[in-house]
Amino acid sequence: MEEKGRVCVTGAGGFVASWLVKLLLSKGYMVHGTVRDPGDEKNSHLKRLENAQENLQLFNANLLDYNSLCAAIAGCSGVFHVACPVPPGQVANPETELLEPAVRGTLNVLKACSETGVERVIVVSSTAAVVMNPNWPPNRPMDEDCWSDIDYCRESQDSHDWYCIAKTKSEREALKYGENSELDVLTLCPSFILGPLLQPTMNASTHIFIELFKGLSETIENIVWRIVDVRDVAEALMLMYDKKEASGRYICAPHLVPVRTLVENLKSKYPNYNYPKNYIEVDQDAKPTSEKLKRLGWECRSLEETIIDTVEYYQEAGILNNS
Ligand SMILES: NC(=O)c1ccc[n+]([C@@H]2O[C@H](COP(=O)([O-])OP(=O)(O)OC[C@H]3O[C@@H](n4cnc5c(N)ncnc54)[C@H](OP(=O)(O)O)[C@@H]3O)[C@@H](O)[C@H]2O)c1
Numbered sequence: 001m002e003e004k005g006r007v008c009v010t011g012a013g014g015f016v017a018s019w020l021v022k023l024l025l026s027k028g029y030m031v032h033g034t035v036r037d038p039g040d041e042k043n044s045h046l047k048r049l050e051n052a053q054e055n056l057q058l059f060n061a062n063l064l065d066y067n068s069l070c071a072a073i074a075g076c077s078g079v080f081h082v083a084c085p086v087p088p089g090q091v092a093n094p095e096t097e098l099l100e101p102a103v104r105g106t107l108n109v110l111k112a113c114s115e116t117g118v119e120r121v122i123v124v125s126s127t128a129a130v131v132m133n134p135n136w137p138p139n140r141p142m143d144e145d146c147w148s149d150i151d152y153c154r155e156s157q158d159s160h161d162w163y164c165i166a167k168t169k170s171e172r173e174a175l176k177y178g179e180n181s182e183l184d185v186l187t188l189c190p191s192f193i194l195g196p197l198l199q200p201t202m203n204a205s206t207h208i209f210i211e212l213f214k215g216l217s218e219t220i221e222n223i224v225w226r227i228v229d230v231r232d233v234a235e236a237l238m239l240m241y242d243k244k245e246a247s248g249r250y251i252c253a254p255h256l257v258p259v260r261t262l263v264e265n266l267k268s269k270y271p272n273y274n275y276p277k278n279y280i281e282v283d284q285d286a287k288p289t290s291e292k293l294k295r296l297g298w299e300c301r302s303l304e305e306t307i308i309d310t311v312e313y314y315q316e317a318g319i320l321n322n323s
Helices: 015-026 041-047 066-073 094-116 150-156 159-179 204-211 230-242 259-269 291-295 303-317
Strands: 006-009 030-035 056-060 078-081 120-124 184-190 192-194 219-221 224-229 248-252 255-258 278-280
Touching: 006 015, 015 030, 015 041, 015 230, 030 041, 030 066, 041 056, 056 066, 066 094, 078 094, 078 230, 094 120, 094 159, 120 159, 120 230, 150 159, 159 184, 159 248, 184 230, 192 204, 192 230, 192 303, 224 230, 224 259, 224 303, 230 248, 248 291, 255 259, 255 303, 259 303
Parallel strands: 006 030, 006 078, 030 056, 078 120, 120 184, 184 248, 192 224, 219 278
Antiparallel strands: 224 255
Protein backbone atom coordinates (compact mmCIF):
# COMPACT_ATOMS: atom_id res chain seq x y z
CA MET A 1 0.00 0.00 0.00
CA GLU A 2 1.24 3.50 -0.83
CA GLU A 3 2.47 5.32 2.32
CA LYS A 4 0.35 8.41 2.87
CA GLY A 5 2.42 10.22 5.50
CA ARG A 6 2.90 10.24 9.24
CA VAL A 7 0.29 11.57 11.65
CA CYS A 8 -0.24 11.59 15.40
CA VAL A 9 -3.51 10.83 17.24
CA THR A 10 -3.71 11.87 20.90
CA GLY A 11 -5.62 9.66 23.33
CA ALA A 12 -5.42 6.83 20.77
CA GLY A 13 -7.05 4.19 22.98
CA GLY A 14 -10.34 6.11 23.45
CA PHE A 15 -13.69 5.51 21.71
CA VAL A 16 -13.36 8.09 18.90
CA ALA A 17 -9.59 7.89 18.53
CA SER A 18 -9.58 4.09 18.15
CA TRP A 19 -11.89 4.35 15.13
CA LEU A 20 -9.76 7.15 13.72
CA VAL A 21 -6.56 5.14 14.16
CA LYS A 22 -8.25 2.19 12.42
CA LEU A 23 -9.30 4.41 9.51
CA LEU A 24 -5.86 6.03 9.17
CA LEU A 25 -4.12 2.64 9.20
CA SER A 26 -6.53 1.33 6.56
CA LYS A 27 -5.62 4.29 4.30
CA GLY A 28 -1.87 3.64 4.59
CA TYR A 29 -0.88 6.31 7.13
CA MET A 30 1.94 5.77 9.60
CA VAL A 31 0.32 6.56 12.95
CA HIS A 32 1.85 7.75 16.21
CA GLY A 33 -0.75 7.11 18.93
CA THR A 34 -0.41 8.69 22.35
CA VAL A 35 -1.67 6.75 25.36
CA ARG A 36 -1.05 7.24 29.04
CA ASP A 37 -0.04 3.64 29.61
CA PRO A 38 1.05 1.63 26.53
CA GLY A 39 1.17 -1.58 28.61
CA ASP A 40 -2.41 -1.28 29.90
CA GLU A 41 -4.80 -3.97 28.67
CA LYS A 42 -7.33 -1.23 27.78
CA ASN A 43 -5.05 -0.19 24.88
CA SER A 44 -4.36 -3.72 23.62
CA HIS A 45 -7.03 -3.53 20.87
CA LEU A 46 -4.89 -0.96 19.04
CA LYS A 47 -2.15 -3.48 18.37
CA ARG A 48 -4.67 -5.85 16.78
CA LEU A 49 -5.92 -3.34 14.19
CA GLU A 50 -5.14 -4.11 10.57
CA ASN A 51 -1.65 -2.77 9.58
CA ALA A 52 -0.93 -1.87 13.23
CA GLN A 53 2.07 -4.18 13.50
CA GLU A 54 3.93 -2.28 10.79
CA ASN A 55 2.44 1.20 10.90
CA LEU A 56 1.29 2.02 14.44
CA GLN A 57 3.68 3.25 17.09
CA LEU A 58 2.42 3.96 20.60
CA PHE A 59 3.92 6.73 22.71
CA ASN A 60 3.52 7.26 26.41
CA ALA A 61 2.28 10.87 26.67
CA ASN A 62 0.23 12.99 29.02
CA LEU A 63 -1.45 16.23 27.91
CA LEU A 64 0.13 18.00 30.85
CA ASP A 65 3.63 16.81 30.00
CA TYR A 66 4.87 18.96 27.12
CA ASN A 67 8.04 16.97 26.44
CA SER A 68 6.14 13.70 26.17
CA LEU A 69 3.89 15.31 23.52
CA CYS A 70 6.88 16.66 21.54
CA ALA A 71 8.40 13.17 21.45
CA ALA A 72 5.14 11.67 20.14
CA ILE A 73 4.49 14.37 17.55
CA ALA A 74 8.07 14.70 16.16
CA GLY A 75 8.24 13.58 12.53
CA CYS A 76 4.49 13.95 11.88
CA SER A 77 2.98 16.33 9.35
CA GLY A 78 -0.49 16.16 10.84
CA VAL A 79 -1.99 15.79 14.31
CA PHE A 80 -5.47 14.79 15.43
CA HIS A 81 -5.91 16.05 18.97
CA VAL A 82 -8.66 13.83 20.32
CA ALA A 83 -7.66 13.32 23.96
CA CYS A 84 -9.68 15.08 26.66
CA PRO A 85 -11.20 13.88 29.90
CA VAL A 86 -14.88 13.00 29.25
CA PRO A 87 -16.34 12.13 32.64
CA PRO A 88 -19.70 10.29 32.70
CA GLY A 89 -20.87 12.39 35.69
CA GLN A 90 -19.65 14.74 38.41
CA VAL A 91 -15.97 15.28 39.00
CA ALA A 92 -14.66 16.40 42.37
CA ASN A 93 -12.28 19.09 41.10
CA PRO A 94 -13.41 20.31 37.68
CA GLU A 95 -10.68 22.95 37.43
CA THR A 96 -7.88 20.42 37.72
CA GLU A 97 -9.58 17.29 36.38
CA LEU A 98 -11.26 18.91 33.36
CA LEU A 99 -10.21 22.46 32.57
CA GLU A 100 -6.49 21.98 33.04
CA PRO A 101 -6.04 18.96 30.70
CA ALA A 102 -8.56 20.36 28.20
CA VAL A 103 -7.19 23.90 27.91
CA ARG A 104 -3.52 23.68 28.91
CA GLY A 105 -3.36 20.22 27.34
CA THR A 106 -4.61 21.56 24.00
CA LEU A 107 -2.14 24.44 24.08
CA ASN A 108 0.66 22.00 24.88
CA VAL A 109 -0.30 19.92 21.84
CA LEU A 110 -0.40 23.01 19.60
CA LYS A 111 2.94 24.32 20.83
CA ALA A 112 4.49 20.89 20.34
CA CYS A 113 3.09 20.94 16.78
CA SER A 114 4.70 24.33 16.10
CA GLU A 115 8.00 23.20 17.55
CA THR A 116 8.13 20.01 15.48
CA GLY A 117 6.99 21.51 12.15
CA VAL A 118 3.49 20.01 11.90
CA GLU A 119 1.38 21.54 9.12
CA ARG A 120 -2.24 20.85 10.05
CA VAL A 121 -3.91 20.02 13.40
CA ILE A 122 -7.50 18.94 13.83
CA VAL A 123 -8.74 19.48 17.37
CA VAL A 124 -11.80 17.50 18.48
CA SER A 125 -14.13 19.90 20.27
CA SER A 126 -17.85 19.23 20.86
CA THR A 127 -21.30 20.69 20.30
CA ALA A 128 -20.98 21.35 24.04
CA ALA A 129 -18.94 24.35 22.81
CA VAL A 130 -21.80 25.40 20.51
CA VAL A 131 -25.26 24.90 21.96
CA MET A 132 -25.18 26.49 25.43
CA ASN A 133 -26.08 29.89 24.02
CA PRO A 134 -29.35 31.40 25.31
CA ASN A 135 -28.98 34.47 23.05
CA TRP A 136 -28.95 32.65 19.73
CA PRO A 137 -32.14 33.43 17.73
CA PRO A 138 -34.54 30.53 18.45
CA ASN A 139 -35.46 29.71 14.85
CA ARG A 140 -31.98 30.04 13.38
CA PRO A 141 -29.99 26.79 13.07
CA MET A 142 -26.84 26.94 15.19
CA ASP A 143 -23.94 27.20 12.76
CA GLU A 144 -20.21 27.65 13.30
CA ASP A 145 -20.72 31.27 14.47
CA CYS A 146 -22.58 30.05 17.53
CA TRP A 147 -20.54 29.58 20.72
CA SER A 148 -21.56 28.34 24.15
CA ASP A 149 -21.71 31.16 26.67
CA ILE A 150 -19.26 30.40 29.47
CA ASP A 151 -21.03 32.60 32.05
CA TYR A 152 -24.33 30.90 31.24
CA CYS A 153 -22.67 27.47 31.64
CA ARG A 154 -21.16 28.53 34.96
CA GLU A 155 -24.51 29.78 36.29
CA SER A 156 -26.32 26.55 35.48
CA GLN A 157 -24.26 24.61 38.09
CA ASP A 158 -24.78 21.33 36.28
CA SER A 159 -21.85 18.90 36.33
CA HIS A 160 -22.02 18.60 32.50
CA ASP A 161 -21.53 22.33 32.23
CA TRP A 162 -17.93 22.15 33.43
CA TYR A 163 -17.38 19.96 30.41
CA CYS A 164 -19.06 22.65 28.22
CA ILE A 165 -16.77 25.29 29.71
CA ALA A 166 -13.69 23.12 29.16
CA LYS A 167 -14.59 22.37 25.53
CA THR A 168 -15.54 25.99 24.77
CA LYS A 169 -12.37 27.44 26.26
CA SER A 170 -10.08 24.88 24.68
CA GLU A 171 -11.65 25.26 21.23
CA ARG A 172 -11.49 29.07 21.37
CA GLU A 173 -7.85 28.91 22.46
CA ALA A 174 -7.06 26.45 19.68
CA LEU A 175 -8.54 28.62 16.92
CA LYS A 176 -6.88 31.73 18.39
CA TYR A 177 -3.55 29.91 18.42
CA GLY A 178 -4.02 29.08 14.73
CA GLU A 179 -4.78 32.72 13.87
CA ASN A 180 -1.61 33.90 15.60
CA SER A 181 0.79 31.28 14.25
CA GLU A 182 1.81 29.45 11.10
CA LEU A 183 0.00 26.32 12.25
CA ASP A 184 -3.18 25.40 10.34
CA VAL A 185 -5.68 24.67 13.14
CA LEU A 186 -9.14 23.23 12.46
CA THR A 187 -11.77 22.10 14.93
CA LEU A 188 -14.58 19.56 14.75
CA CYS A 189 -17.62 19.77 17.04
CA PRO A 190 -19.36 16.39 17.15
CA SER A 191 -22.62 15.90 19.02
CA PHE A 192 -23.40 12.84 21.15
CA ILE A 193 -21.43 9.96 19.63
CA LEU A 194 -22.74 6.39 19.37
CA GLY A 195 -21.56 3.28 17.56
CA PRO A 196 -19.82 -0.03 18.16
CA LEU A 197 -16.78 0.05 20.43
CA LEU A 198 -13.29 -1.03 19.44
CA GLN A 199 -11.86 -0.50 22.93
CA PRO A 200 -12.58 -2.90 25.81
CA THR A 201 -13.64 -0.16 28.27
CA MET A 202 -16.83 1.89 28.23
CA ASN A 203 -16.65 5.61 27.41
CA ALA A 204 -19.06 8.25 28.74
CA SER A 205 -21.51 8.54 25.81
CA THR A 206 -21.87 4.75 25.59
CA HIS A 207 -22.47 4.69 29.33
CA ILE A 208 -25.21 7.35 29.06
CA PHE A 209 -26.94 5.59 26.14
CA ILE A 210 -26.93 2.25 27.96
CA GLU A 211 -28.75 3.82 30.89
CA LEU A 212 -31.82 4.05 28.61
CA PHE A 213 -31.98 0.23 28.50
CA LYS A 214 -31.48 -0.40 32.18
CA GLY A 215 -34.44 1.25 33.87
CA LEU A 216 -32.23 3.60 35.85
CA SER A 217 -34.73 6.45 35.39
CA GLU A 218 -38.44 5.74 35.07
CA THR A 219 -39.13 9.39 34.18
CA ILE A 220 -36.89 11.49 31.96
CA GLU A 221 -37.03 14.84 30.18
CA ASN A 222 -38.01 14.55 26.54
CA ILE A 223 -35.01 16.50 25.29
CA VAL A 224 -33.75 16.31 21.72
CA TRP A 225 -30.72 14.04 21.43
CA ARG A 226 -28.20 15.09 18.79
CA ILE A 227 -26.50 11.95 17.55
CA VAL A 228 -23.62 11.10 15.23
CA ASP A 229 -21.97 7.75 14.48
CA VAL A 230 -18.39 7.30 15.71
CA ARG A 231 -17.36 5.94 12.29
CA ASP A 232 -18.74 9.09 10.62
CA VAL A 233 -16.80 11.25 13.09
CA ALA A 234 -13.61 9.44 12.07
CA GLU A 235 -14.49 10.03 8.39
CA ALA A 236 -15.14 13.72 9.11
CA LEU A 237 -11.69 14.09 10.74
CA MET A 238 -10.05 12.33 7.79
CA LEU A 239 -11.89 14.55 5.29
CA MET A 240 -10.88 17.72 7.15
CA TYR A 241 -7.28 16.55 7.10
CA ASP A 242 -7.31 15.60 3.40
CA LYS A 243 -9.14 18.60 1.92
CA LYS A 244 -6.78 21.53 1.46
CA GLU A 245 -9.67 24.00 1.39
CA ALA A 246 -10.97 22.94 4.83
CA SER A 247 -10.61 25.68 7.43
CA GLY A 248 -11.85 26.78 10.82
CA ARG A 249 -14.67 25.13 12.70
CA TYR A 250 -17.04 22.33 11.64
CA ILE A 251 -20.18 21.12 13.40
CA CYS A 252 -20.90 17.39 13.11
CA ALA A 253 -24.40 16.74 14.46
CA PRO A 254 -26.54 15.14 11.76
CA HIS A 255 -29.39 13.41 13.65
CA LEU A 256 -31.72 15.34 15.95
CA VAL A 257 -34.31 13.14 17.66
CA PRO A 258 -36.49 13.58 20.76
CA VAL A 259 -35.44 10.92 23.26
CA ARG A 260 -39.04 9.70 23.50
CA THR A 261 -39.03 8.94 19.74
CA LEU A 262 -35.63 7.28 20.10
CA VAL A 263 -36.93 5.05 22.91
CA GLU A 264 -40.09 4.13 20.93
CA ASN A 265 -37.84 3.10 18.05
CA LEU A 266 -35.60 1.03 20.36
CA LYS A 267 -38.62 -0.60 22.01
CA SER A 268 -40.06 -1.69 18.67
CA LYS A 269 -36.79 -3.37 17.67
CA TYR A 270 -35.51 -4.58 21.04
CA PRO A 271 -38.55 -4.89 23.33
CA ASN A 272 -36.97 -6.79 26.23
CA TYR A 273 -35.29 -3.96 28.05
CA ASN A 274 -36.27 -1.72 30.90
CA TYR A 275 -36.78 1.63 29.13
CA PRO A 276 -37.98 4.91 30.70
CA LYS A 277 -41.77 5.01 31.04
CA ASN A 278 -42.67 8.66 31.52
CA TYR A 279 -41.53 11.86 29.87
CA ILE A 280 -41.48 15.46 31.01
CA GLU A 281 -41.94 17.80 28.07
CA VAL A 282 -39.33 20.59 27.96
CA ASP A 283 -38.49 23.44 25.62
CA GLN A 284 -35.25 22.87 23.79
CA ASP A 285 -34.43 24.98 20.78
CA ALA A 286 -30.77 24.17 20.20
CA LYS A 287 -30.56 22.88 16.64
CA PRO A 288 -26.99 22.69 15.37
CA THR A 289 -26.48 22.31 11.63
CA SER A 290 -23.79 20.24 9.88
CA GLU A 291 -24.19 22.02 6.52
CA LYS A 292 -20.60 23.35 6.41
CA LEU A 293 -19.19 19.84 6.87
CA LYS A 294 -21.58 18.46 4.24
CA ARG A 295 -20.45 21.14 1.79
CA LEU A 296 -16.89 19.87 2.33
CA GLY A 297 -18.10 16.47 1.10
CA TRP A 298 -19.02 14.68 4.33
CA GLU A 299 -21.73 12.04 4.19
CA CYS A 300 -23.03 10.01 7.08
CA ARG A 301 -24.95 6.87 7.95
CA SER A 302 -28.65 6.97 8.75
CA LEU A 303 -29.60 7.09 12.43
CA GLU A 304 -31.30 3.73 11.88
CA GLU A 305 -28.02 2.09 10.84
CA THR A 306 -26.16 3.61 13.78
CA ILE A 307 -28.76 2.43 16.28
CA ILE A 308 -28.85 -1.11 14.89
CA ASP A 309 -25.06 -1.48 14.71
CA THR A 310 -24.64 -0.01 18.19
CA VAL A 311 -27.26 -2.14 19.94
CA GLU A 312 -26.21 -5.31 18.12
CA TYR A 313 -22.63 -4.67 19.18
CA TYR A 314 -23.76 -4.23 22.81
CA GLN A 315 -25.76 -7.46 22.64
CA GLU A 316 -22.84 -9.43 21.21
CA ALA A 317 -20.46 -7.94 23.77
CA GLY A 318 -22.87 -8.79 26.61
CA ILE A 319 -23.03 -5.16 27.73
CA LEU A 320 -26.83 -5.17 28.09
CA ASN A 321 -27.09 -8.52 29.87
CA ASN A 322 -27.68 -7.40 33.44
CA SER A 323 -30.63 -5.10 32.72
N1 LIG B 1 -18.24 10.63 22.99
C1 LIG B 1 -18.96 11.71 22.72
O1 LIG B 1 -20.21 11.68 22.73
C2 LIG B 1 -18.26 12.99 22.34
C3 LIG B 1 -19.05 14.02 21.79
C4 LIG B 1 -18.43 15.20 21.38
C5 LIG B 1 -17.07 15.36 21.52
N2 LIG B 1 -16.34 14.35 22.08
C6 LIG B 1 -14.89 14.56 22.21
O2 LIG B 1 -14.24 13.51 21.52
C7 LIG B 1 -12.98 13.23 22.14
C8 LIG B 1 -12.88 11.76 22.46
O3 LIG B 1 -13.94 11.38 23.32
P1 LIG B 1 -14.29 9.84 23.55
O4 LIG B 1 -15.76 9.76 23.63
O5 LIG B 1 -13.56 9.02 22.61
O6 LIG B 1 -13.75 9.66 25.04
P2 LIG B 1 -12.79 8.56 25.69
O7 LIG B 1 -13.05 7.23 25.11
O8 LIG B 1 -12.96 8.74 27.16
O9 LIG B 1 -11.35 9.04 25.24
C9 LIG B 1 -10.72 10.13 25.84
C10 LIG B 1 -9.23 9.91 25.73
O10 LIG B 1 -8.55 11.04 26.29
C11 LIG B 1 -7.45 10.56 27.02
N3 LIG B 1 -7.04 11.51 28.06
C12 LIG B 1 -7.80 12.07 29.02
N4 LIG B 1 -7.05 12.86 29.79
C13 LIG B 1 -5.78 12.79 29.31
C14 LIG B 1 -4.54 13.37 29.70
N5 LIG B 1 -4.43 14.19 30.74
N6 LIG B 1 -3.44 13.06 28.98
C15 LIG B 1 -3.51 12.22 27.93
N7 LIG B 1 -4.65 11.63 27.52
C16 LIG B 1 -5.77 11.92 28.22
C17 LIG B 1 -7.93 9.26 27.63
O11 LIG B 1 -6.82 8.47 27.98
P3 LIG B 1 -6.87 7.37 29.15
O12 LIG B 1 -7.45 6.15 28.49
O13 LIG B 1 -5.46 7.22 29.54
O14 LIG B 1 -7.76 7.91 30.23
C18 LIG B 1 -8.74 8.68 26.48
O15 LIG B 1 -7.93 7.94 25.61
C19 LIG B 1 -12.90 14.15 23.36
O16 LIG B 1 -12.17 15.30 23.01
C20 LIG B 1 -14.36 14.51 23.62
O17 LIG B 1 -14.48 15.74 24.29
C21 LIG B 1 -16.89 13.16 22.49
